Amino acid sequence: MEYRIGKRFSFDAAHHLDGLPAGHKCARVHGHTYTVEVVFAADRLDEPGFVTDFGDLAPFGAYLDEYFDHRDLNDVLDVPPTSELLAAHLAHWIIGNLEPLVQGRLESVRVSESPTSWAEFTPAGRAQ
Template identity: 35%
Template structure:
């Protein structure tokens, strides 16, 4: 795993969890403005997810690290992101699998799982590195909105 210092998210919570993971996936951006990225190509994505909350669950976890890996890695690893039609669409630029949209989608997926836990922590940030020189940081809007 790449060693990285991630941007810090100021928050009022007692606990902060960060999970690093990676997945290999292909994608294309269905727009002429994407240039060569409009053709199918692949990346090894590096992800850091920041989760925070005040309460731990019955197992003493804010969130289980293996669950986070399952929600992201197991879903997207060795896949064509464009094939995940529930998340990405070729006819809606707000749902093209750009790095920005993939980061937002990861945040939404994580939060949807966290919302079903007893301690209900918050996904505060997703850092997504697509290449050694390009990354996106996504943070949900203040007030808990995800879009």
């Protein structure tokens, strides 16, 4: 048996993508209201019956606010600022900085640039 929880965060940021065909709209600087959804899982629940207390995920929200909100992602990331690579970056941050402090393990990170599209990263060995 496995339990899962998810929490959504959001931030606003700009970016542009290099290496696209001439005239591609994503080559121009533009912005999104990003939604980031994290999923944590556990085989057993901690007291009083949590995978992870949602409040314990606050440091991740603070990280997004400090380093990503109202920023140019091209200046923040060391990789092209695609949703796929942003999801991977955020997953690695959670694994290194937040996961050791909370009950449960990160299953996936999903990043949406719009209400109709998303990219998801699942760390190796954690397939759903």
